Structures are given as C-alpha cells and as structure tokens.
Amino acid sequence: MTILTRAEAGQASVSRRKKRLLAFAFVVPLLLFLLLSFVAPIASMLWRSVYHPTVAELIPITLERLGQWDGTGTPEPATLAVFVEELHGLAKERRSGKLAEELNRTQAGMSSMVKSTARRVGRLSPEELQQQGVQTLLDAHRNWSRTETWLAVQRAGQVYTYNYYLTALDLELHPEHGIQARDTEIYRQLYAKTLKMALAITALCALLGYPLAYYLASLPSNRANLLLVLVLLPFWTSLLVRTTAWIALLQTNGVINSFLQGIGLIAAPFEMLYTSFATVLAMTHILLPFMILPLYSVMRGIDPSYLRAALSLGARPLPAFARIYFPMTLPGLSAGALLVFIISVGYYITPALVGGTDGQMISNIIAFHMQSSNNWELAAALGSLLLALILLLYWVYDRFVGAGSIKLG
C-alpha cells in the first residue's frame, strides 16, 4: 500500500477538481442555452398557471376594500360605490368585457350579468354615479346583493390562485362545502381518454413490433439490415407526410374505401377519418419504429443457443419461448413501450389532423385554450398536469432504461 503525503493528497484532489471542472466546462454552453431557450419558457408558463393578476389590475381598489369585508351579507355601500366607479371606468375604456370574461370563469353566469350592468353603469354621468351608482348596481341584477357574488369576485381577484388547477381537475370551490366535484366532467374524462388511447397505441405497437423484431433478429445480419431499411424509412419520413398518407387512405372517397367498393366488398364507404380509430391507427404507424428499434437491438444480443438448448432438452416451443426467451427481451420491450407511451400521451399534430372531435387528446384541448378560447391560465394548468405525468414517466424510464440509452435509427 502506498501512503500519500499530505501534499500529494492535496495535489491529487486539486487535479481531480480541475478535471471535473474541465468536463463540466464542455457542458456549460449547452446547459445555459437550454436553460434560456427551453427551461425558462416552460417555467414561465407553469408560473402563469398559479399567478394571475388580471382581475387585480382591473378592479384594484374594490379588491382592497373587499379584503376588509367579513364575508357575510353584502359588502358595505362604500365598497359597492368603489366597485361601481371602477366598473364605470372600465366601461368607458371598453375593458369591462375582460372583467366579465374573467369573473365568468370563477362563477358561471357572471359574464352577462357584468356586461349588462356595465352598460347601465357606463351611461351614468359623474353626478348620477355619485348619487345613484350603488342603486343602479343593485337594480341591474339581483345577484349583486348576494354574498356568493362578492365571494366570487374576491376569489377571482386573488393574484396567486389554484383555481385553474381545480378547473383542470373538474373541481370547484364551494363557499360552504369547500372543494367539490363539478357537475360536468370534462378534463378528467379527457385525461382518461388520452391515457386509454396512448395505452391502445402502445399495446398495438408491441403486438405488431414484437413479432417483427423477433423475425428480423432471427435473420442473417445483412438481410436483416436490408429489411430494417423498411422500418427506418417511415422513421425518417416527415410526420406530416405520414399523416397526409393516412388522410388519403382513410377519407370517405379515399384509397381504402374506393378499393373496398371497387372489389364489391362494401356498398357504401366507411366513415374512418376524423374518428379516434383514425388517431390510434395513424399514431401506431408513426410510433411503431420506436418500438421495433430497441426490441431489435436487445433481441440481436440474445444468444439463440439458450432457446435451442431448452428445445433440445425437450421443452415444448411455446413454454420455452415464454420462460426462456421472453424474459430476456423485457428490457427492450419496456424501453420501447415506455417511449411510445410517453410520446403518444403528449401528441398533438396527428390527432388534430385525423382525429375529428372524437379523436382529440389532451394536447389538443391545451392548444384550443391557447388559440381559440384564450384561457391561457387554464391551458397552463392543464399543461403542467400533463408535464407532471410525462416527467414521472421519464423518471421511470431513466431509472430502468437510462435516458442516455435512447436509440436512434
């Protein structure tokens, strides 16, 4: 055993640290680049799902005064007067619609109530506003004298909120009963449907991919490489091209229907496009290579003599396969299945193009809230739930397969 002097040990640790720093220095540029271009955008979006200052910016003084209200009965007339004044201002600036939209998200039905009230209040002159503002408000809609309305305004005004997560999980905050389920289930059903479709796609990929990978692995390597090109070409072909292909195939007057009609098998065309069937079929086609490639690479590495030994010792083919060969392919199968599942859960393009209303997945509803309903906070909440699910699966993948061992082409 060599014994290091203190100086030598110090030197060794310095040089070790230097090497670690050097290795790290190579990674730093990309790390910084990704932090700025990728991590920060996602983090800022997640922040948006809990931080929501819009209402607080629209009616700041009302909210400040509501903070001192005890939450029973109607707020004192002075508070109502402040609200009327702020509503008047908003109506003049044509921003009361925004307030109506925001409040409606907290309590359904408030949109029309706020809009009609804003119209009435907006017509008042400054003197009238002073004298009969509060009365106009209470006359405009009977709900303005109800406690729940003001509790809802208070809730909508919270700058930090978990309301969007409640909505994303089909829950709502009831003033008396606390958190409870909403009458209509939208998003939970959609999550369930997304998971079900992803599971179906993964199962189909495994069912189609496993035998093919087994067959390819049993061929001599030059022949297998040749056939592998048929797997790799779809892998390398643009996603849009493959989706276009499925539209051409599945349309009402598409290739499959006209073929089946041409040979007289069916009288009227099937409606296949714009269904969840189309989504599952097209996505199975698109993701199949992700299943085949890891399976094939694991199967190539399995010594065929194990199976031969079992067979020559008298095992029957199926039990021999199930007990000897199959367990050895599990790493490839789980790697492929996890990858296919992870990718399909968050898929957007293909369901959007071939899925119709029936074949939409969670990504599509996120896109809808981003682009059409402009409910960005809800989109962010739905997105962060999806992200949490994906990261959990990714963590499992990393633990059992290793993120660094993802195979490409």
Place this chain on the structure above:
Amino acid sequence: MKTPSYYGFWHHLGNRLLKLFSWLVLLFLILPILVIVPLSFNAEPFFSFTEGMLRLQPDAWSLRWYEQVFSDPRWLLAIKNSFIIGFFATLLATVLGTCAAVGLARAEMPLRRFITALLLSPMIVPLIITAAGMFFFYSSLNLAGSHLGVIIAHAALGTPFVIITVTATLTGFDYSLARAALNLGASPLRVFLDVILPLIRPGVISGALFAFITSFDEVVVVLFMAGPQQRTIPRQMFSGLREQINPSILAVATLLILLSIVLLLTLELLRRRAERMRGIEIPQ
C-alpha cells in the same frame, strides 16, 4: 431460418406464420408512404386513384401539382424558410451538442445522470407544452415572429439527437490518443479539432442530420410562435390539410419522401464507414 430436427410440425407452422405476419407489418409500415407517390401525379384534384389512373391512361397522370408548388409564392417561401431555419438550427445544435457530449462522456463529469436527463428532455416534453411556453416567453423578448426565435427554438429541440449520436461514437473512445497529443504539446483546442473531432465525425454528422430533420419536420412550435414570414414546409402542409386539401400537398410529400431516402442512405453509408474506420458499431 434453419430448422433443426427437434422442431416439430407446429414449430414449422409457427415459423411460417411469423414470417407472414412480419411481412404484413412491414407492408403496414411502408405502403401508406408509397401510396402517396403515384397519387401526387393525379390529373384530378382528388386524394384517391381515378379510374383513368388505374387503366394507366396517360392523360389521367400529370405533373400539374408539381408545377403548382413551384409557381406558388407561399410554397416557395416555405421551402426557403425551411432550409434557412433548418441550416442555422442545425449549426447551433451540432456545435453545442457535440461539445456537451464530449463533456458528458468524460469519467469525471459531475452529476452526469441528472444532467444527461436534463439535456435530453427537449425530446421528451410534449411539443405543445414547449410551444406554449416558448410563445409566451419569446413574445416577451420580441423573438416570436422572427427567424431568430424559430432558429433558437429548433436548435433546442435538435440538441438531444446530437448528444445521443455523438455519445454513441464516444463510447469506446481511446482517451490515450488525446493524452498523447497533450503530452506532445498540443493545445486543448488543437487536440479537440485535430484528434477527437475526426474520430467522432460520423456521430457528429449523423447527429447533424437528425437535428436538421427535427427542425425541417417541426410544426407545433412554428404554429404557435412564427408569423406568416416564417411559414415552413410542414406549417404550409398543416394549413393545407386543414383548409383546402389539394394534391399539391401530395407533390410536396413525395419530394419529402425523396429527401428522407437520401438522408437515410447517407446515414447508412456513414454507419458503415464508422464501422470500417474504428471497428466499432454505432448502435442501430
């Protein structure tokens, strides 16, 4: 497959069925793509075979959709944009990714597992989330609706592929070569450029191809973040499929299939060359 004597009747039958099933799956993989090619020469504005095409009448086939693509300024702009954005995104992704892969492959790399998972995450996070986040963030930096913004976004999405392919060529890399060069007085930069880079070149090139195809094929980020001036080929196809379906999309699709065949052949050649050069196998 050779069939030894202890194989019974059922086993033979099983092998036949396996072969049949495998070929059916291969057809399922390849046929939908091949169907597009003849359809793109349709003389009619349909997405299906006309009777004339099936009877091989010459006037049922035409190049009109190709002419239309190459005379439509929107398609021309999209083609130009796709190549410009793809080129710069690839450049950025390849330089940053190669550099990071070299660091990750070193034994002394601290927190390797965590950092690898982090650097590969752009491949895993659903594009809709990435795109939504980038839309807000890049808008606040005035990068949304600019070529630069799309290039940065696509580079971020492409780096994981570069890391994977370069890391694959670096496993089994003999660091004594680099140490020898250092000992002989070369600067670290020289060592990287003259010793390491030539040896990992096949991995770098295939990583670059992956990064290029990632950008070339990406549509979600473009959909959310880019303005009309940054429309790319897939973006143009996406709106074509949603709004007015006509076979010019099929013509573009056929050209893209050609491009992917070229890329695939290039990769295959690279793989063989890498095997010859160093006697190691780049994993399939």
